[in-house]
Amino acid sequence: xxxxxxxxxxxxxxxTTGLNHRKLLMWAFLGSDCMFFGSLIxxxxxxxxxxxxxxxxxxxxxxxxxxxxxxxxLMSSMSMVLAYAAxxxxxxxxFRIWILSTAIMGMxxxxxxxxxxxxxxxxxxxxxxxxxDVEKLTEFEKTFADxxxxxxxxxxxxxxxxxxxxxxxxxxxxxxGFHGAHVTLGVIWLLSIAFHSFRGGVRPETNLDVxxxxxxxxxxxxxxxxxxxxxxLFGVFPGI
Amino acid sequence: MAEDAHTHxxxxxxxxxxxxTGHPTPMTYFKVAMILSIITAIEVAIFYVEDLGHGxxxxxxxxxxxxxxxxxxxYMHLRYDAKLFTGFFVGGLIxxxxxxxxxxxxxxxxx
Amino acid sequence: xxxxxxxxxxxxxxxTGVWGWITTIDHxxxxxxxxxxxxxxxxxxxxxxxxxxAQLARPDxxxxxxxxxxxxxxxxxxxxxxxxxxxxxxxxxxxxxPLQIGARDVAFPRLNAFSYWTFxxxxxxxxxxxxxxxAPNAGWFGYAPITGIQYNPGHGIDFWAMxxxxxxxxxxxxxxxxxVTIINMRAPGMSLMRMPLFTWMTLITSFLLxxxxxxxxxxxxxxxFDRFFGMNFFVPAKGANPLLWQHLFWIFGHPExxxxxxxxxxxxxxxxxxxxKKPLFGYPVVVLSGAVIGFMGWxxxxxxxxxxxxxxxxNSVFALTTMAIAVPTGVKIFNWMxxxxxxxxxxxxxxxxxxxxxxxxxxxxxxxxxxxxxASDAQQQDTYFVVAxxxxxxFGGSIMxxxxxxxxxFPKVTGRMMNETLGKINFWLxxxxxxxxxxxxxxxxxxxxPRRIYRYSxxxxxxxxxxxxxxxxxxxxxxxxxxxxxxxxxxxxxxKASADPWDGRTLEWSIPSPxxxxxxxxxxxVRGIDPFWAQKRERVPVAxxxxxxxxxxxxxxxxxxxxxxxxxxxxxxxIGAYGLVYYQSIxxxxxxxxxxxxxxxxxxxWSFEPVNDPEEEH
Numbered sequence: 030x031x032x033x034x035x036x037x038x039x040x041x042x043x044x045t046t047g048l049n050h051r052k053l054l055m056w057a058f059l060g061s062d063c064m065f066f067g068s069l070i071x072x073x074x075x076x077x078x079x080x081x082x083x084x085x086x087x088x089x090x091x092x093x094x095x096x097x098x099x100x101x102x103l104m105s106s107m108s109m110v111l112a113y114a115a116x117x118x119x120x121x122x123x124f125r126i127w128i129l130s131t132a133i134m135g136m137x138x139x140x141x142x143x144x145x146x147x148x149x150x151x152x153x154x155x156x157x158x159x160x161x162d163v164e165k166l167t168e169f170e171k172t173f174a175d176x177x178x179x180x181x182x183x184x185x186x187x188x189x190x191x192x193x194x195x196x197x198x199x200x201x202x203x204x205x206g207f208h209g210a211h212v213t214l215g216v217i218w219l220l221s222i223a224f225h226s227f228r229g230g231v232r233p234e235t236n237l238d239v240x241x242x243x244x245x246x247x248x249x250x251x252x253x254x255x256x257x258x259x260x261x262l263f264g265v266f267p268g269i
Numbered sequence: 270m271a272e273d274a275h276t277h278x279x280x281x282x283x284x285x286x287x288x289x290t291g292h293p294t295p296m297t298y299f300k301v302a303m304i305l306s307i308i309t310a311i312e313v314a315i316f317y318v319e320d321l322g323h324g325x326x327x328x329x330x331x332x333x334x335x336x337x338x339x340x341x342x343x344y345m346h347l348r349y350d351a352k353l354f355t356g357f358f359v360g361g362l363i364x365x366x367x368x369x370x371x372x373x374x375x376x377x378x379x380x
Numbered sequence: 381x382x383x384x385x386x387x388x389x390x391x392x393x394x395x396t397g398v399w400g401w402i403t404t405i406d407h408x409x410x411x412x413x414x415x416x417x418x419x420x421x422x423x424x425x426x427x428x429x430x431x432x433x434a435q436l437a438r439p440d441x442x443x444x445x446x447x448x449x450x451x452x453x454x455x456x457x458x459x460x461x462x463x464x465x466x467x468x469x470x471x472x473x474x475x476x477x478p479l480q481i482g483a484r485d486v487a488f489p490r491l492n493a494f495s496y497w498t499f500x501x502x503x504x505x506x507x508x509x510x511x512x513x514x515a516p517n518a519g520w521f522g523y524a525p526i527t528g529i530q531y532n533p534g535h536g537i538d539f540w541a542m543x544x545x546x547x548x549x550x551x552x553x554x555x556x557x558x559x560v561t562i563i564n565m566r567a568p569g570m571s572l573m574r575m576p577l578f579t580w581m582t583l584i585t586s587f588l589l590x591x592x593x594x595x596x597x598x599x600x601x602x603x604x605f606d607r608f609f610g611m612n613f614f615v616p617a618k619g620a621n622p623l624l625w626q627h628l629f630w631i632f633g634h635p636e637x638x639x640x641x642x643x644x645x646x647x648x649x650x651x652x653x654x655x656x657k658k659p660l661f662g663y664p665v666v667v668l669s670g671a672v673i674g675f676m677g678w679x680x681x682x683x684x685x686x687x688x689x690x691x692x693x694x695n696s697v698f699a700l701t702t703m704a705i706a707v708p709t710g711v712k713i714f715n716w717m718x719x720x721x722x723x724x725x726x727x728x729x730x731x732x733x734x735x736x737x738x739x740x741x742x743x744x745x746x747x748x749x750x751x752x753x754x755a756s757d758a759q760q761q762d763t764y765f766v767v768a769x770x771x772x773x774x775f776g777g778s779i780m781x782x783x784x785x786x787x788x789x790f791p792k793v794t795g796r797m798m799n800e801t802l803g804k805i806n807f808w809l810x811x812x813x814x815x816x817x818x819x820x821x822x823x824x825x826x827x828x829x830p831r832r833i834y835r836y837s838x839x840x841x842x843x844x845x846x847x848x849x850x851x852x853x854x855x856x857x858x859x860x861x862x863x864x865x866x867x868x869x870x871x872x873x874x875x876k877a878s879a880d881p882w883d884g885r886t887l888e889w890s891i892p893s894p895x896x897x898x899x900x901x902x903x904x905x906v907r908g909i910d911p912f913w914a915q916k917r918e919r920v921p922v923a924x925x926x927x928x929x930x931x932x933x934x935x936x937x938x939x940x941x942x943x944x945x946x947x948x949x950x951x952x953x954x955i956g957a958y959g960l961v962y963y964q965s966i967x968x969x970x971x972x973x974x975x976x977x978x979x980x981x982x983x984x985x986w987s988f989e990p991v992n993d994p995e996e997e998h
Contacts, residue, residue: 044564048351050487053560056354060361061552061590067365068598068628072613074369075376081619096313100306103336107302110344114295192611196619199611203602221984247345251337258333262316263326353563364591364678372627375682379694 055241059248066252069207070259073200077263080195083169086264089149089190098141099257102212105134106250109219109243119233125226128239131246132219135212142209146202149190156184201260208256211249218242293343301343308332391941391989403942405489408895410496411475412793415786417496418467421503423860425459428452430857433817437850439838449834450517451536455510457520458540461640462547463503465774468782469643470499473558473582475793479888480576482567482906484899487560489940490986495554497950502546505957509539516540519832521633522603524614524625529607535961538607541600542957548593548600549953555589558582567887569906573667576886577660580667581646584674588635588642596632599625608963623688630681638677640774641741642670644781645712648734651788652716654882655731656723659910662715669708669715676705686754687761695754702752709745713738728882729803733784736811740776744769747822762832765825771818783810783863790867791881795894796874802866809859816852820845885910898937945986952979 041047112127156170158177166174169188176184188194192202222242225231231239312332315325342348347355392403404410432452435443444452474492478485486492509515516536518527527537562583566575575583602613603625612618614625653660660666682690682698690698716738725731747769751757760766783806790798824842836842880889890912891900904911907920914920952975959972 045566045570046351046353046564048353048564050560050564053353053357053564054488054556056357057556057559057590060357060359061556061594063358063361063365064591065594065598067369068595068631071369071372072598072602072624072628075372075624076620079619079621081617092313092316096309100309103305103309104302106340106344107298107305110298111295114298192605192609196612199605199613199618203605203611203613207601244345247340251340251345254333254336254340258312258329262312262329361591368595368631368678375627375690375694376621376623379691 049237051237051241052244055244059244062248062252066204066208066255069200069204070255073204073260076196076200080197082195083167083172084149084152084154084188084190084194085167085169085197086201086260087167088154088169089152090261090264091145091148092261094141094145095257095261098138098145099253101134101141102138102250102253105131105138106247108134109246113236113239113243116231116236116239117233121226121231124231124239125223128219128223128226132216132223135216135219135246139209139212139216142205146205149198151187152189154184154186154188158183204256204260208249208252211252215242215246215249218245292349297343301339305336305339308336391943393941395942400942402947403493403944405485405493405940405942405946406897407474407478407486407489407492408793408897410492411471411473413496414467414474414499415471417500417503418464418471419864421459421463421467421507424507425456425464426857426860428456428459430853432456433850433853435834436836436846438847439836439843441835444834446834447517450832451510451515453832454516454519454540455506458506458516458544460774461520461636462544463506465640465778465782466551467499467503469585469640469778470495470554472578472643472647472782472785472789473554476789476888477558477561477579477582478565479792479891479895479899480579480886481562481565481570482887482900482904483561483565484903484937485940486557487565488557490943490946491553491557493943494946494949495550495557497947498546498550498553498953501950501954501957502543502550505539505546505954506543509536509543512539521629522625523629524603524606524622525616527603527607527625528614529610538604538961541604541607542961545597545600546953546957548597551589552593555586555593558586559590562586567904567906570911573664574906574909574911577649577663577666577670578643578646581642581649581670584670585639585642588639588674588677592632592635592639595628599628599632602628608960623685626685626688627681630684631678633684634681635674635677637773638673640778642673644737644778645670647781647785647788648716648737649712650886651730651734651784652719653910654788654884655726655728655734656720657726657883658719658723659885659913660715661718661721663909666712666715669711672708673705676701676708680705683752683754683757686757699752699754703749706745706749706752713742728787729798729800729807730784730788730882732804732807733780733787733810736807737777737780737784740772740780740811740814744772744774744776747772760825762830763825764821764829764831767831768818768821768825771814771821775814775818780810786867788882789888790870791877791893792888792895793893794871794874795877795892796870797877797881798866798870798874802862802869806859806862806866809862810856813852813855813859817849817856818852820849820852824849880912883916885913887912890915898939901937940991943986943989945982945989949979949982949986952976952982 042049044050046053108127108130112124112131115121115123115127154170154173156166156173156177158181161174161177163171163174173184173186190198190201192198219242222231222239312329315321315328315332318325321328341358345358347358392399395403401409401413404413429452431444432449435441435449474486477483506516512535514534514536516522516539518532518537518540522537522540525531562575562579572580602611605611606613606615612620614620614622616622649660649666679701680698682694683702686695686698747765751760751766751769787798787803790796824845827842828840829836829842829846836846877893879892881893882889887904887906888895890904908914911920954975955971956975956979959968959970959975962968963972
């Protein structure tokens with residue numbers, strides 16, 4: 030037991046700094062990946078409010094739905110860290126449960142993304158002309174308000190949001206798409222570890238491999254924290 | 270190099286054991302998860318308070334930074350690990366942030 | 381290790397010949413591969429330049445069409461920067477760094493091999509574009525929207541973007557490797573402030589690489605998404621701003637030029653002390669100025685955009701930061717001079733090239749400072765004045781230093797000296813013809829000759845200096861030919877070299893020439909800067925680590941085993957990149973998927989490959 034704890038973070042290695050090569054590599058990689066996501070987020074922010082045609086964020090975003098997927102991803106970080114803790118304590122069954130849970134929550138998150146993207150692509154402008162209240166319409170909807178003349182009951186038109194539609198579509202799908210790709214890679218990594226563990230290949234002494242996957246996973250979560258705030262929550266403010 | 274202070278312990282409570290060695294316990298991780306959930310709930314709630322207008326921006330930024338820091342310090346273990354790791358990560362982060370803000374400035378306020 | 385039911389072939393054991401080179405993970409062999417490949421690419425870039433200089437030698441010529449000329453200047457620059465200077469730097473990082481820090485290899489030998497093969501793939505994707513319907517034609521900086529699908533429907537830009545992405549992966553992998561190696565694999569006693577300068581500059585360069593390349597990766601992704609999938613990143617009709625490309629590109633592009641020059645400065649910082657028989661003057665200051673240059677390099681990028689209309693505030697800020705960055709650069713020059721002052725100077729070929737570097741880099745730096753004023757840059761931007769600046773810092777700077785490094789470290793790599801007489805002739809030919817080629821460009825530039833024009837007429841009065849520059853270019857080509865002859869002749873029958881032909885100061889000179897496979901029989905313990913010099917002059921022995929590998933017996937030293945997975949992973953990327961370019965066809969789509977699959981499988985096999993073959997007999 031103490032042996033297992035001794036192989037946890039901060040174990041002294043035969044390197045100049047006493048730190049493990051691969052762990053150093055992972056942290057350097059994460060610092061570098063900050064610049065990657067930073068550039069994508071910067072592109073999104075620079076173009077925020079500059080689309081010439083809708084739909085715009087306030088039309089398509091569903092904060093309640095995205096809050097759920099955000100919550101799922103946050104909880105997946107908890108299950109990831111519990112998986113690692115279980116491994117270092119030699120609790121292999123708990124380890125497998127927690128790491129599979131993490132992968133499942135990751136897949137759930139991706140599922141939410143897929144459904145969200147599909148909903149956006151199928152977005153329809155819908156104006157209830159019979160009970161028209163122009164103040165409550167979004168900017169995009171307002172451009173269709175005049176379609177409510179001459180006793181029209183309701184107005185509906187397909188205006189799906191795709192990466193080609195406007196700047197919002199382009200930047201949104203690219204940013205969240207690459208984040209989703211990172212999540213997917215993480216899920217594959219975690220499933221590989223889980224599979225390897227069922228074959229007896231994962232032991233408390235090899236916990237570094239899981240530690241590295243965990244760091245990557247938490248990073249992906251942390252990037253989503255930024256995206257959720259900057260893209261979704263700030264989505265209602267054009268031209269920040 | 271067996272400097273482990275914990276090898277000769279005979280298991281005091283899980284939590285004080287952990288504080289002694291600097292490793293968080295599962296209970297700590299669970300507590301962090303609860304805090305993260307609560308902050309997210311607050312963020313979403315604030316989002317619906319229309320009276321604040323643009324004022325929600327600094328509030329949401331602070332809350333997001335808090336979540337980011339909690340995950341980085343506890344889940345990614347930066348609080349307990351070598352400072353070099355923090356340096357690598359925060360270095361990339363600050364550079365990305367600074368350049369992002371510079372770009373925002375260049376596009377919104379100049380030219 | 382775990383028992384997988386899939387039979388995975390075991391790692392090669394003592395492979396020889398071509399298979400030996402393909403599966404090598406030895407940093408020395410990888411360094412040689414980089415060096416030879418980079419030099420060949422340098423020749424191709426040089427030929428592209430000669431073609432342009434032939435066309436521009438006289439007014440109103442039609443040796444090439446304007447379309448081909450656009451491809452020539454694009455390919456020349458992209459080749460020289462990404463396929464010549466950077467990989468030649470990588471050749472030295474690879475060969476020399478482990479030797480300078482007292483290590484037996486880099487932290488991740490297979491990742492190192494992967495970097496090389498991926499670089500080769502990226503290089504081929506770019507160069508073969510000439511034969512696949514046309515090379516890229518929008519300049520090495522590829523400004524939107526001219527790189528967009530509307531104005532550039534052919535595949536040239538696709539090849540350019542894909543090759544840069546592949547090269548980016550190679551550079552990132554290498555940079556991560558060197559960061560971990562330098563930080564984590566130093567000999568006992570070698571603190572950071574006892575490292576050789578070349579090692580220091582490589583470390584700073586590696587940090588720049590891992591932080592800058594992601595930005596151009598994103599820019600290229602955005603460009604490719606526009607071109608392939610009809611997205612709107614740089615489509616003005618949809619509200620996009622082409623300046624976004626310029627900003628993203630130069631946020632990468634400016635740190636990139638420091639990536640090109642810092643290793644060169646590192647080489648010079650090794651050679652000057654050695655050939656002055658004096659320690660580097662102000663070692664901590666030279667290290668610090670390198671770090672400051674790396675840091676400030678992030679704050680100057682819009683000086684490439686002074687004429688796009690950013691406004692007076694932005695222009696002033698970037699002008700000030702650009703002027704400021706001249707300071708740490710100047711500091712290094714004073715330190716080199718201070719090193720030579722009072723030293724016992726030996727004017728061997730490496731020293732001549734290093735001195736040439738200082739002189740020519742100063743000229744390049746001065747024209748750079750002239751650009752730093754947004755006002756005067758308004759006249760200089762996009763003229764041959766900038767071309768002059770670029771070539772003084774990149775040829776007069778980087779290339780001179782790389783030539784110096786070749787003459788300097790050639791004995792260590794090959795066990796033979798390069799011919800000294802031919803070396804001196806080589807130096808003077810290079811130095812003189814370089815100046816003949818590029819100095820006149822200052823004149824025609826200020827006289828208004830724009831960049832990237834394929835032809836000019838006599839009425840502008842640029843005829844004479846263009847002819848001079850072209851003559852110089854051909855003379856420069858001859859000088860490089862002399863270099864090539866010296867390298868080949870010396871490698872085959874040069875005078876045998878001792879371990880320490882220059883009376884060197886750093887650890888690489890303490891081991892035999894050519895370097896044994898295991899580098900150090902015993903890992904040394906270091907007690908100060910210039911540890912080998914200290915051992916020789918001050919009798920501070922570079923003592924072996926207590927309980928180290930013991931006897932000077934190569935067989936008791938355990939080295940990493942070769943592997944073919946890095947090579948296969950690179951092939952997957954190469955095929956995948958082509959597949960992506962042609963993704964609209966069945967062949968392309970298939971190639972893309974197969975390539976990706978090969979890379980994924982290779983990476984998996986690589987991770988599960990045992991680190992050292994347990995069956996290998998000692």
